[in-house]
Amino acid sequence: xEQALPPAAPEAQxxxxxRRMEERFGRxxxxxxxxxxxxxxxxxxxxxxxxxxxxxxxxYEPTLSFKAGKPEDFAxxxxxxxxxxxxxxxVRDAKGFYCFxxxxxxxxxTPNWFEAESRFKCPCHGSNFNKSGDVVAGPAPKPLWRxxxxxxDDGQLVVDKARLENxxxxxxxxxxxxxxxxxx
Amino acid sequence: MAEPxxxxxxxxxxxxxxxxxxxxxIFRHDFSDTPRTRLxxxxxxxxxxxxxxxxxKDALRVTYTWGLGGISFYLFxxxxxxxxxxxxxxxxxxxxxxxxxxxxxxxxxxxxxLRNMHRWAAHLMVVVVILxxxxxxxxxxxxxxxxxxxxxxVLLLVMTLFLSYTGYLLPWDQLALWAVTxxxxxxxxxxxxxxxxxxxxxxxxxxxxxxxxxxxxxxxNDATLIRFYVLHCIAVPFIFTVFLCVHLWRVRKDSFxxxxxxxxxxxxxxxxxxxxxxxxxxxxxxxxxxxxNAPLEAEANLNVTPNPSKAPWYFLGLQELLVYxxxxxxxxxxxxVIVIGLMAIPYVDTNPKGVGSWPKMGxxxxxPLPIWYPTERPFAVSVFMIGVIMWFVLIFIxxxxxGPNWEWYWPxxxxxxxxxxxxxxxxxxxxxxxxxxxxxxxFGSPIPKAVKDRIAAKAGPKAPxxxxxxxxxxxxxxxxxxxxxxxxxxxxxxxxxRSQYTTLxxxxxxxxxxxxxAAMWHLVQNAGPAVGYGVIxxxxxxxxxxxxxxxxxxxxxxxxxxxxxxxxxxTIVISLFMMMTGVLGKIFLRLLFGVKYLFSLPVxxxxx
Numbered sequence: 001x002e003q004a005l006p007p008a009a010p011e012a013q014x015x016x017x018x019r020r021m022e023e024r025f026g027r028x029x030x031x032x033x034x035x036x037x038x039x040x041x042x043x044x045x046x047x048x049x050x051x052x053x054x055x056x057x058x059x060y061e062p063t064l065s066f067k068a069g070k071p072e073d074f075a076x077x078x079x080x081x082x083x084x085x086x087x088x089x090x091v092r093d094a095k096g097f098y099c100f101x102x103x104x105x106x107x108x109x110t111p112n113w114f115e116a117e118s119r120f121k122c123p124c125h126g127s128n129f130n131k132s133g134d135v136v137a138g139p140a141p142k143p144l145w146r147x148x149x150x151x152x153d154d155g156q157l158v159v160d161k162a163r164l165e166n167x168x169x170x171x172x173x174x175x176x177x178x179x180x181x182x183x184x
Numbered sequence: 185m186a187e188p189x190x191x192x193x194x195x196x197x198x199x200x201x202x203x204x205x206x207x208x209x210i211f212r213h214d215f216s217d218t219p220r221t222r223l224x225x226x227x228x229x230x231x232x233x234x235x236x237x238x239x240x241k242d243a244l245r246v247t248y249t250w251g252l253g254g255i256s257f258y259l260f261x262x263x264x265x266x267x268x269x270x271x272x273x274x275x276x277x278x279x280x281x282x283x284x285x286x287x288x289x290x291x292x293x294x295x296x297x298l299r300n301m302h303r304w305a306a307h308l309m310v311v312v313v314i315l316x317x318x319x320x321x322x323x324x325x326x327x328x329x330x331x332x333x334x335x336x337x338v339l340l341l342v343m344t345l346f347l348s349y350t351g352y353l354l355p356w357d358q359l360a361l362w363a364v365t366x367x368x369x370x371x372x373x374x375x376x377x378x379x380x381x382x383x384x385x386x387x388x389x390x391x392x393x394x395x396x397x398x399x400x401x402x403x404x405n406d407a408t409l410i411r412f413y414v415l416h417c418i419a420v421p422f423i424f425t426v427f428l429c430v431h432l433w434r435v436r437k438d439s440f441x442x443x444x445x446x447x448x449x450x451x452x453x454x455x456x457x458x459x460x461x462x463x464x465x466x467x468x469x470x471x472x473x474x475x476x477n478a479p480l481e482a483e484a485n486l487n488v489t490p491n492p493s494k495a496p497w498y499f500l501g502l503q504e505l506l507v508y509x510x511x512x513x514x515x516x517x518x519x520x521v522i523v524i525g526l527m528a529i530p531y532v533d534t535n536p537k538g539v540g541s542w543p544k545m546g547x548x549x550x551x552p553l554p555i556w557y558p559t560e561r562p563f564a565v566s567v568f569m570i571g572v573i574m575w576f577v578l579i580f581i582x583x584x585x586x587g588p589n590w591e592w593y594w595p596x597x598x599x600x601x602x603x604x605x606x607x608x609x610x611x612x613x614x615x616x617x618x619x620x621x622x623x624x625x626x627f628g629s630p631i632p633k634a635v636k637d638r639i640a641a642k643a644g645p646k647a648p649x650x651x652x653x654x655x656x657x658x659x660x661x662x663x664x665x666x667x668x669x670x671x672x673x674x675x676x677x678x679x680x681x682r683s684q685y686t687t688l689x690x691x692x693x694x695x696x697x698x699x700x701x702a703a704m705w706h707l708v709q710n711a712g713p714a715v716g717y718g719v720i721x722x723x724x725x726x727x728x729x730x731x732x733x734x735x736x737x738x739x740x741x742x743x744x745x746x747x748x749x750x751x752x753x754x755t756i757v758i759s760l761f762m763m764m765t766g767v768l769g770k771i772f773l774r775l776l777f778g779v780k781y782l783f784s785l786p787v788x789x790x791x792x
Contacts (some may be wrong), residue, residue, distance in 0.1 A: 055392060059401050087487040102487070107511055108369040109362060110489040112589070117606055118735075123491035124366055125507045126590030128607055134682045137607035137697070138590075139507055142792055168681065 012051040071097060071157055071180050078113050078131070088147060088159055089113065089120075091131070096179040098172075099159050100133055104141040105166070120144065123142045134167065142166055148175040222449045232455065234432045238447040239454055240440065244542065251461045252316035253435075258462045259309040260428070262469070263659075266302040267417065270295075274354065276413035278406050281356040283485045289480065300473035303751065306348055308469065310498045313344050314572075321529070321568055324539035324561070331530035333434040336427055338526045343424045345498065350416035352496060353409065361484035364404060364412070364495045366503070370515030371395040373789075381512045382790040393414030403486065441541075442661060491588050491601070499580030501575045505767070507590065508774045510781070510791040518767070525760040533754045535561055563741070572765055608695035609686055609780035611677070616670035617782030620791070623662040627735060628758040630746035631655070652743075655660030656735025668724050669778065671701055672717075 022028065066086050074081075074097070079090045087110060089100040100120075102110050109124035119136065120129040127138030134143045157178070161180035165171045202214075213224040226237045242248065273292055274284045288295035317337065320326055325335035353364045372378045372395035376385055379393040389404050400407030471529040481490065496505045505514040535770055538544075543558035543565050558565040587593035588601045612620070674688045685691040691696040693705020705721075708716030746754045773779040784791045 004354075043608075047495075051397075054397055054400070056400055056407065060407070061401055061403055084485075084487050107366040107373075107506065109365065109493055110493060111485060116602070117604060119606070121589040123489050123589055124362065124493045125503065126607070127584075128589075130682060132681070136678075136682050137609045139510065141510055141786065141789065168309060 019097040066158040066159055067152060068099075068159050070155055071151070071178075072182055073117070078115075080113060082159075083110070086161075088161065090149075090157065090159070092180075094176055095181070097149055097157065098177050099149045100165060101145040101147050101161055103145065104140055105135075105144060106138070110147045111144075132168075133171075134168075143168070143171075146176045149178045151178065152176060203538055206550070217252065217452075219449070222451045225451045228281075229405050234436060234449075235450045235454060236436055237450055237762070239450050241446045241448050242456065243440070244448065246457070246662075248541075250315070250319060251457065252312055252319055254458050255461055256309060256312045256316055256464055257428070257432070258458075258465060259305050261310060262466070263302060263306050263309065264421065266298055266305065267574055269298055270302055271417060276354065276409050278327070278356060278409055278484070281354065281409060285355045285357075285480060289477070296477065297473055300476065300478045301469055303478035304472050304476070305469055306351060307496075307498075310348060313341050314418060316574060317341060317526075318568075322538075322543055322565065323541060324658050326530045327533070327536065327539050328530075329438045330440075330735060331432070331433060332471055332686075334530045335527045336431045336434065338523060340424065340427055341526075342523055343420055343427065347416060347424065348496065348498065350412045353404075353412040355480055356409065356484045358481040358484055358490050358493075359479065359496075360481075361404060361486065363499065364399075366493075366495070366506075367499075368395050368399045368404065368408075369397050370506075373511035373515045375512055376418060378512070378516075380789060381516070382788050384789075399661045405486075456572060492586055492590050492742070494582065494586070497579055497583055501578035503618055504582040504586075508767075508771050510789075512789070513792060517714065518763075521760070521763060528756055528760075532749070532757050533561075533564055534749065534753070537561060538565075563745070567761060567764070574764070576767065580753075598635070605696065607697045608683075608691055609697075609774070609778050610692055611781045611784050612667075612670050612779055613674050614783050616666050616674075616787075617784075617792075620666035621782055623659045623666065623771070625654070625762055627659050627731075628739075628742070628762040630742040630754065630758075633743070633747050636743070636770040652739045653736055656739055657732030660731030660733075660735055661725070663731055664724045666778070668720065668727075670705075671728035672720065690779045695778055698776065700776040701778060 010164050011059070012043055016092050040068040052171065066082075068082055068086075068088075068090055071092075074090060074092045076092050076094065079092070082088045082090060087102045089102055091098050091100065104111050104122040104124065104127055106122065106127050109122050111120040111122040111127070113120055118131055120133075121127070123141050127140035128136045129140070130142050132143070132154065133146065135141070145164040145166045148160040148165075150158050150160075152158045160175075163175060165176045170176070212228055213221050215221065223237045224785040226232050226235050258696045270288065273288050273295065275281065285299070287298050290296065320334065320337065326337075349367060350362075353360045369380075372390075372393055373381045374394050375381045375383050376390065377394045378384060379388050379390045379395070384393075390396065394400060398411075400411045442737070443598070476671055494500060502519065503516070505518060508514065509518070537560040538558075544560055548557055584595040585592055587597075587599040588603070591605050591607070593599055595682045611617075631648065633651055640653055670688065671692060672689050676683045676685055676688050676691045678691070681685050683691050685694065689701070689708075690704060692701040693708075695702065704716070704720055707719060710716075711719070744757065745757070749757065770779075770782075773782075781791045
């Protein structure tokens with residue numbers, strides 16, 4: 001027994017090991033497994049393709065830029081003139097113009113302006129913003145977005161809601177602030 | 185011209201008809217009340233064959249199930265039929281959708297009744313499905329071998345809510361539009377795939393994020409309407425039906441959590457009860473629909489939000505949660521945790537007791553208080569019911585306690601759109617907030633028996649109890665200190681941009697919406713700093729000791745649960761439990777202390 005086993009063991013083990021390898025990764029298994037692999041890859045790809053299909057390539061949405069009238073038509077303060085049609089507040093202060101996108105940064109409702117408290121308040125979850133658009137209460141995580149504002153050749157204000165900025169420092173300059181010191 | 189037939193000829197005619205090949209090809213059995221036909225009626229009929237032919241007498245008792253599962257199913261059928269009829273007059277484009285609903289309500293004969301029934305049946309279905317879930321939980325009907333069917337049931341609940349959500353965009357009124365705006369914006373706040381969520385992938389923009397995929401664009405318009413129309417009328421009902429089949433099938437195939445004795449024939453005992461239940465529900469819905477019209481607000485306006493803007497009642501709990509948490513937590517993480525937590529229940533609840541009957545209640549003394557508690561499953565039933573009640577309390581707050589600008593109005597107060605309310609919320613500095621949250625979640629950690637034994641072997645038999653007391657009192661004190669000390673000492677990070685005061689204490693102390701801080705502020709102002717801060721220090725100590733005093737008996741419960749459940753199940757259960765009470769805690773922090781975030785990393789949109 002003891003003499004027979006040691007020489008027999010490696011010989012018996014080797015084919016056994018090879019047979020197991022063969023059973024796992026051999027020709028038949030290779031064909032079967034690659035077949036299933038292609039099946040699942042195809043199915044997964046198909047699902048992904050259909051998912052991609054749900055993301056449209058062309059959007060039929062209203063343009064985000066509009067002409068807001070002459071600057072001298074705006075008094076100093078918050079103008080709600082364009083809120084109902086363009087969802088923006090045009091703000092005029094002593095130095096010029098800026099424009100808020102009237103969309104709460106929490107979950108996208110339209111806040112209302114309350115002159116007495118000098119705050120924008122959102123009707124959906126109670127976020128409060130001050131005159132600079134910064135959050136003072138409620139759940140909103142970010143300040144209100146400001147839109148790019150400039151003067152067109154015909155002297156009207158042009159607001160572009162596709163270009164937005166809300167970081168303090170960046171939002172008070174460049175295309176997001178229009179210096180203007182004319183008569184009200 | 186037919187001659188007047190003599191009266192007894194009629195049964196003969198029926199007999200003749202019943203002998204025809206045509207009749208026999210349709211009806212395979214006779215209708216005499218014999219044991220044989222009772223069985224054949226069930227398994228020979230495609231509509232009835234999901235029933236077993238015989239059923240335990242106990243399971244038939246109306247007061248056991250209240251027929252809630254069957255009624256949910258009937259409501260789904262009723263909604264399908266009324267929905268199909270409504271589709272004949274409804275066109276899903278923004279130009280005409282609202283007009284079509286107006287037409288249905290005021291012009292089409294009985295269209296208003298049909299729409300009312302569809303709407304009220306939907307509301308009723310939400311109620312009944314939730315009650316069905318509560319019933320199944322309380323009677324332990326999800327326990328082995330029915331664990332998986334509970335999971336399917338939770339999915340059906342989620343789909344019921346999603347059907348409601350997709351359905352109420354269709355009238356294209358203000359309620360519809362703003363509820364969907366909020367719901368879609370929650371998708372934009374989902375982690376990784378939302379443009380405004382934490383940890384978003386680098387290629388995610390407003391033009392390819394989760395919200396874009398849901399509403400088919402960047403703003404809600406025709407693309408959204410047709411998308412929700414298809415989801416509501418075809419896609420979700422299709423998936424719902426598939427899962428419903430599985431749900432009903434598995435009720436049959438999984439057999440019962442508890443085998444009971446006597447059985448009776450399903451025909452007529454169960455079928456007649458089902459028939460009566462459907463009749464009752466139909467009558468109730470008819471009367472309800474005749475008396476009350478389904479709401480229809482003004483036509484959707486993408487630029488103007490009604491004030492206040494309230495979701496339908498079953499989503500008001502979620503809307504209220506969104507007030508206290510960042511949208512990615514309240515809108516994505518918490519709902520996901522709730523759904524997964526519900527699904528996990530049968531897999532973590534290893535208590536075999538309490539199956540097949542409503543919980544048996546008993547009285548117990550806890551200190552001076554008498555407590556009415558479920559004797560067989562005290563923890564499971566209490567925690568589940570607290571969760572359900574919390575959800576309905578949130579709904580109640582949303583329905584009755586919120587007015588213009590989503591400000592707090594007591595139910596007996598009248599609303600004013602010009603009420604002067606200057607709310608103020610502040611963040612706690614991140615490190616203090618981390619300490620608070622860390623101590624809070626450590627509060628859920630157990631001391632396993634093995635550790636206790638080692639402590640006892642080293643330091644004597646009383647040592648484990650002392651260690652537990654030290655742990656809980658220590659954590660209680662840390663929590664109390666980490667909440668109040670930063671409020672007293674931190675600078676107001678908003679000064680001077682958003683705040684006129686330099687310290688957190690003064691900002692919150694002068695605010696109208698942080699009564700606890702205001703009380704401390706006035707104390708310090710009126711009684712002088714020495715007395716004021718002394719009293720506040722005593723309050724911190726008292727709060728910490730109170731938390732510790734709760735923690736010690738809670739610790740005994742935790743240790744026992746840990747030893748019974750093992751690490752994995754315990755971790756799941758205690759995490760869900762701590763999150764649930766944590767939500768309550770955060771609500772109190774917000775309402776009493778004016779705390780906005782405990783931890784905030786605005787760069788990553790990561791706020792808690």
